Amino acid sequence: MKKIIGIDLGGTSVKMAIISxxxxxxEKWSMPTMTQNEGxxxxxSIIESIQQKIKERHEVVDDYIGIGMGSPGTILEDGSVKGAYNLNWVNPHPVKALFEKEIKLPFIIINDANSAALGELWQGAGKGCSDLVMLTLGTGVGGGIICQNRLIEGASGSAGEIGHITVDFTDKFPCSCGKYGCLxxxxxxxxxxxxxxxxxxxxxxxxxxYQEFQASQSVEAEDLITAAKANDxxxxxxxxxxxxxxxLACSYLAxxxxxxxxxxxxxISKAGEYLKEAIDKNFQEYVFQPIKDQTQISLAELGNDAGILGAAYLILVKESGKL
Ligand SMILES: [Zn+2]
Incomplete structure (x- = not known):
C-alpha cells in the first residue's frame, strides 16, 4: 500500500512523517525552521530532507500517494502562503509551486489550525465524528471547522478564524490583528x-x-494552572x-x-481535565439549551502529531476522490 508524507511547518521547527x-x-523526524534571509x-531545506529520507529508506516517489502540509498564515488558491510572519515570508510564498517542481507527487497545503483539526478527526479526539471544531490555544488561538466531513475554508480561505471572534467589549484587550477584545x-x-x-x-x-506577576508582568500557563489548583x-x-x-466562544460555535x-x-490545553471542566461549565451556561447535550467539549489527543496527520489525511481523501 502506498504511503503519505505529512509536514507540519512551524515558526521554530518543521515536523515531517511518513504515514500509512x-x-x-x-517514521517521523524534524528539523529547525530556517527563517533567516526572509525564509x-x-x-x-524541507524538500531536501524529504528526498534524503526517501533515499535512506531505499524507496522512490512512486511509493507515495502525495505530500500534505500544514502551514501558518493564509493559504491562497495557487498554494502560496500569505501573512506567515513567524516564517519571515514578506510576500506570498509559492510553496506548492516550489514542491511540485522538485518532487513529482501531488502536493496539498492547508492552514496549520485546519490540519490539526483534520488530524484529530482522523485519529484523535474526533474519531468517528462528522462535525468537529478545533480550537488551538498557543501563542495565538487557531481554529479549524469540519462540517459533514468537509473542511470549511470559506469564500477566500479564511474560515475558522475563531481566535478573532470578539468576545469582550471593554476595549481593554488589544489583539495582534489591530482589534480589541478578540478571543x-x-x-x-x-x-x-x-x-x-x-x-x-x-x-x-x-x-x-500576584507577587510573581508584579516582578515579571507575565503569566505562564503552567504556573497559572498550578496556582489555581492550589486556590491562589x-x-x-x-x-x-x-x-x-x-x-462563551464555544457556545457561539455550538x-x-x-x-x-x-x-x-x-x-495551554496540557492543563487537561481541570481546564476542560471549567470551559464546559461556562459553555453549558451560555449555549442554546437544546444543543447542550449534543455538543461535547473534549481535549485534543494527538499533541504535536495532529498537524502531520491532518495534512496527510487531506491528501489521502483528495487523492482517493472522497472529498
Ligand atoms: Zn484579533
Missing part, C-alpha cells in the same frame, strides 16, 4: 498576560502568583475569566455549527 493510509506514523531556505487577546499565551495586567490593576488580595486567589480570578471567555465535538488543543 490507515493513519499509522511509520527563502525554508522550502528548499486570542484573552485565551492565548499573550492573552494570559493581558488578563494578568487588567486583573492586577485593582487587585487587593493575598496571592503568590489571583490565579483563580485569571483562570475564571480565561475559561469564561472560552466557554449554536452556529452544532458539532459533535469541540476539541481544545495547543500548549
Amino acid at each position: 493510509h490507515q493513519g499509522h506514523i511509520i 527563502h531556505k525554508i522550502v528548499p 486570542e487577546a484573552i485565551a492565548s499565551a499573550k492573552g494570559l498576560n493581558n488578563l494578568g495586567r487588567i486583573i492586577a490593576k485593582d487587585y487587593q488580595g493575598q496571592s503568590s502568583l 486567589d489571583f490565579a483563580l480570578k485569571i483562570f475564571g475569566s480565561f475559561s469564561k471567555y472560552l466557554g 449554536n452556529i455549527l452544532n458539532p459533535q465535538r469541540i476539541v481544545i488543543g495547543g500548549g
Whole structure:
C-alpha cells in the first residue's frame, strides 16, 4: 500500500512523517525552521530532507500517494502562503509551486489550525465524528471547522478564524490583528498576560502568583494552572475569566455549527481535565439549551502529531476522490 508524507511547518521547527493510509506514523523526524534571509531556505531545506529520507529508506516517489502540509498564515488558491510572519515570508510564498517542481507527487497545503483539526478527526479526539471544531490555544488561538466531513475554508480561505471572534467589549484587550477584545487577546499565551495586567490593576488580595506577576508582568500557563489548583486567589480570578471567555466562544460555535465535538488543543490545553471542566461549565451556561447535550467539549489527543496527520489525511481523501 502506498504511503503519505505529512509536514507540519512551524515558526521554530518543521515536523515531517511518513504515514500509512490507515493513519499509522511509520517514521517521523524534524528539523529547525530556517527563517533567516526572509525564509527563502525554508522550502528548499524541507524538500531536501524529504528526498534524503526517501533515499535512506531505499524507496522512490512512486511509493507515495502525495505530500500534505500544514502551514501558518493564509493559504491562497495557487498554494502560496500569505501573512506567515513567524516564517519571515514578506510576500506570498509559492510553496506548492516550489514542491511540485522538485518532487513529482501531488502536493496539498492547508492552514496549520485546519490540519490539526483534520488530524484529530482522523485519529484523535474526533474519531468517528462528522462535525468537529478545533480550537488551538498557543501563542495565538487557531481554529479549524469540519462540517459533514468537509473542511470549511470559506469564500477566500479564511474560515475558522475563531481566535478573532470578539468576545469582550471593554476595549481593554488589544489583539495582534489591530482589534480589541478578540478571543486570542484573552485565551492565548499573550492573552494570559493581558488578563494578568487588567486583573492586577485593582487587585487587593493575598496571592503568590500576584507577587510573581508584579516582578515579571507575565503569566505562564503552567504556573497559572498550578496556582489555581492550589486556590491562589489571583490565579483563580485569571483562570475564571480565561475559561469564561472560552466557554462563551464555544457556545457561539455550538449554536452556529452544532458539532459533535469541540476539541481544545495547543500548549495551554496540557492543563487537561481541570481546564476542560471549567470551559464546559461556562459553555453549558451560555449555549442554546437544546444543543447542550449534543455538543461535547473534549481535549485534543494527538499533541504535536495532529498537524502531520491532518495534512496527510487531506491528501489521502483528495487523492482517493472522497472529498
Ligand atoms: Zn484579533
